[in-house]
Amino acid sequence: MKIKSLIGALTLGLAAVSVNAQQIEVTITNLTHGIYFTPFVVGAHDADFHVFQVGQAASTELTAQAEGGDIVGVSGLLDDVQAVVVENPAGGLLAPAASATLEMDTGTNEYLSLTSMLLPTNDGFAGLDAWQIPSTAGTYWIHVNAYDAGTEANDEIINGGGAPGTPGIPAAPGMDAGTGATGVTTEETNNTVHIHRGAVGDDSLTDGKSDLDNRIHRWLNPVLRVRVVVQ
Amino acid sequence: MKLFNKHFLITMIAMISIGSQLTGCDGSSSGTPEVVPPPLPVAFTFEVEVINLTNFQPLSPVALIAHREGNIWTVGESSSDELELLAEGGDNSLIISSNFAPLNASGEAPIGPAGRETISITVFDSIDGLYLSSATMLVNTNDAFTGFNRLDVSGFEVGQSQALMTPAYDAGTEANSEAEGTIPGPADGGEGLNVARDDVDFVSLHNGVVTSDFGLTSSILNESHRFDNPVAKIIVTRVE
Numbered sequence: 112m113k114i115k116s117l118i119g120a121l122t123l124g125l126a127a128v129s130v131n132a133q134q135i136e137v138t139i140t141n142l143t144h145g146i147y148f149t150p151f152v153v154g155a156h157d158a159d160f161h162v163f164q165v166g167q168a169a170s171t172e173l174t175a176q177a178e179g180g181d182i183v184g185v186s187g188l189l190d191d192v193q194a195v196v197v198e199n200p201a202g203g204l205l206a207p208a209a210s211a212t213l214e215m216d217t218g219t220n221e222y223l224s225l226t227s228m229l230l231p232t233n234d235g236f237a238g239l240d241a242w243q244i245p246s247t248a249g250t251y252w253i254h255v256n257a258y259d260a261g262t263e264a265n266d267e268i269i270n271g272g273g274a275p276g277t278p279g280i281p282a283a284p285g286m287d288a289g290t291g292a293t294g295v296t297t298e299e300t301n302n303t304v305h306i307h308r309g310a311v312g313d314d315s316l317t318d319g320k321s322d323l324d325n326r327i328h329r330w331l332n333p334v335l336r337v338r339v340v341v342q
Numbered sequence: 343m344k345l346f347n348k349h350f351l352i353t354m355i356a357m358i359s360i361g362s363q364l365t366g367c368d369g370s371s372s373g374t375p376e377v378v379p380p381p382l383p384v385a386f387t388f389e390v391e392v393i394n395l396t397n398f399q400p401l402s403p404v405a406l407i408a409h410r411e412g413n414i415w416t417v418g419e420s421s422s423d424e425l426e427l428l429a430e431g432g433d434n435s436l437i438i439s440s441n442f443a444p445l446n447a448s449g450e451a452p453i454g455p456a457g458r459e460t461i462s463i464t465v466f467d468s469i470d471g472l473y474l475s476s477a478t479m480l481v482n483t484n485d486a487f488t489g490f491n492r493l494d495v496s497g498f499e500v501g502q503s504q505a506l507m508t509p510a511y512d513a514g515t516e517a518n519s520e521a522e523g524t525i526p527g528p529a530d531g532g533e534g535l536n537v538a539r540d541d542v543d544f545v546s547l548h549n550g551v552v553t554s555d556f557g558l559t560s561s562i563l564n565e566s567h568r569f570d571n572p573v574a575k576i577i578v579t580r581v582e
Contacts, residue, residue, distance in 0.1 A: 165575050166393040166458055256507075256572070259397065261456070295555075300566055301455035306395040308568040311555055332570050 133217045133244065136340040139200065139225070140210040143334050145327040147284040148205040148237065149180030149228040153213060155220035156194035161241055162224045163304050169260040171275065173226065173304075177236040177260035179273025179281055180228045195220055204230070204284050217244060223339070225255075231269060231283035231328055234260040235307045237335050248341050254333035259307040266294040267311060267321035280322070287327055289316030306332070383466045387582035388474060388495060392449070393458040393575040398566040400527060401453040401488070401574065402432030402479040406461050407443035413491055414475045415545045421513045425477065425545075429487040429513035431534025432479040432526055452481065462581070472496050474578060481527030482567045484520065485513040485541070486548045488574045495580065503579035507572035510548035517541045520551060520561035530562045547571075 135155075141148055154162070162185060163173050172184030182198055189196045195218055201211035205227070217223075222241040229235040237255050245251060259265070263278060269288050272279030295311045312325030388408075394401050405428060407414070414437060415425050424436035438446035447463040465472060473496075477489035488508045498504075512518070517540045523532040552558040555565035 165395055166456060257570075295565060298566070300398045301394075301396070303456040305397060305456065306570055306572060308397045308565070309570055311565045332572075 132219070133246075134214065134342040135217055135223075135244065136212060136214050136342070137200075137223070138210055138212045138338040139205065140336045140338075141205045141207050141334070142336055143207050143330045145207055145285060145287070146232075146330055146334065147207070147230045148201070148335075149176070149230060150182050150199035150203065151201065151205070151211070151225055151227040152176070152182045152185045152189065153197045153200065153215070153223070153225040154189035154194040155215060155217035155244065156189060156192055156222050156224065156241075157220055158222060158241070160189075160192045160194065160222070160224075162188065162226055163238055163240055163258070165240070165258070165305060166303050168303050169262050173236070174234070174260055174262045174275045176226055177228055177234045178263055178275050178277075180230070181273075185226055206284075220244075225337070229257055229307075229330075229334065231280045231288055231323060232307070232310065233265045233267065233278075233280055234263040236260060239337065244339070245341055251339045251341065253337040253339065255335035255337055256332040257307040257330060257334045258304050259301070261299060261302045261304055264297050264299045265310070266296060267323050268292050268294050269322040283322070283328070285327070287324055289319070289322045289324065291318045292322040293318075293320050295320050384468075385464050385466055385582055386469045386472075386580065387462055387464040388498070389460050389462045389579045389581050390474065390476060391458060391460040391577040391579075392453055392476070392478065393577075394453045394455050394573075395575055396455055396480065396569045396573050398455055398529075399480040399482050399486075399569055399573065400455065402428065402481050403434055403451060404449035404453070404459065404461055404476055404478045405434035405437040405489075406447040406449075406463055406474065406476045407437065408445035408463050408465050408472060408474055409443050410471045410473065414477050414489065415491060415511065415513075417511070417545050417547075419545060420543050421515050421545055425487070425513055426485075426515045426537075426539075427535050428477055429479055429485040430516050430526075430536065432481045433534060434477070437477060449478070453478070464582070469496050469498070476576065478574075480510060480569070480573065482525060482529040482563060483527070483548075483551060484518045484524055485516040486510050487513060490576060493578060495578065498580040500580055500582060503577055506576045506578070508574045508576055509571040510550075510569060510573045512541075512546050512548040514542045514544045514546060515539050518549075518551070520553070520558060520563050522560075522562045525562060529567055532562075
């Protein structure tokens with residue numbers, strides 16, 4: 112029975128090659144004015160998997176990426192479900208206005224997800240959750256929002272703290288942030304993945320409650336534009 | 343209307359068929375008469391799941407209506423009194439009243455940050471030309487609301503669903519003073535509806551809250567009450 116169904120699946124697979132195995136090109140553009148994105152994890156997977164879902168608690172793997180930019184965990188989650196994974200297409204940080212392009216053969220996977228941390232934030236990330244890849248060849252555009260992982264209080268203190276459970280922001284890659292902040296808040300009201308309310312910042316680089324610059328380190332949704340070319 | 347007639351016709355046929363069987367039954371060898379039950383009305387049920395995506399803006403009990411005519415709101419036009427009551431006071435009772443929308447449903451309670459609720463509504467006979475609309479207040483504001491307007495569900499198959507990411511609108515009926523005593527949510531515990539219209543008097547997208555952390559010293563709100571769009575994810579599914 113098992114062999115028979117395997118043969119059936121193989122036959123179907125051969126017949127459906129032109130439909131299922133898709134070569135796609137994905138271009139990610141940073142739409143923000145002053146926010147950097149840590150290395151992206153991009154995965155093509157099946158309908159049952161989610162890297163994150165709004166209104167639900169972030170996984171420990173996503174927490175590690177959203178708080179510190181660590182992609183090992185999220186990439187592993189995708190590997191566990193036999194996803195096609197591309198890591199770090201920008202070869203490091205994606206600066207404001209910059210783009211990164213990758214190509215992937217999605218195989219039989221019909222859904223696309225990606226995640227990356229916003230710097231400088233405590234646990235802000237941009238994410239695409241299981242976008243259904245069209246079967247029709249063409250060019251598609253997606254706008255991606257900034258989420259708050261809900262795992263760390265947005266104190267806006269830059270102290271190098273990137274490990275899960277460690278307060279603070281790892282770094283401000285634009286080298287345009289301050290020091291000496293006392294902290295915006297110690298509370299996180301919504302402990303699930305939700306839309307990020309934005310940074311507070313202040314106008315002092317040496318003290319005040321935030322190390323962020325209230326003129327530079329702010330954004331409104333969407334924060335990324337993703338172009339998908341289905342070939 | 344067309345389907346209603348068909349339904350009526352089926353009922354008539356069923357009644358005639360019962361009648362003829364009873365007449366044809368002589369009480370001997372033809373067995374027990376087969377009783378044909380009258381057909382049940384055709385029910386179309388939709389579930390609407392609302393997920394709060396904000397950090398600290400509870401959503402007031404959701405108003406959900408099924409309708410063929412009208413709107414809960416129109417961007418650029420003045421709010422109805424029904425919407426004003428919801429957007430200023432979080433009170434959906436006028437929108438779900440039979441005068442405004444005969445087919446309606448209400449959420450059980452406010453939906454807090456990270457919370458969600460599923461509300462169902464059933465329509466009988468036909469969904470030809472049917473729309474669903476929904477509204478709920480962001481209660482730590484003067485008159486912000488979210489929801490969706492005139493979603494065409496007439497072509498929905500059973501099991502089909504559509505996810506909407508909805509933005510915050512401003513009812514335009516109350517100035518966004520953020521002042522103590524003007525906001526009904528837990529950030530303030532102030533006044534809900536005030537029938538005076540002291541704002542632009544048209545519906546627009548909301549321009550966000552300023553809060554005391556951003557220099558509006560008279561604001562009762564702080565940075566935790568800020569929001570960016572979208573503020574809710576709403577999933578509409580036809581389940582029957």
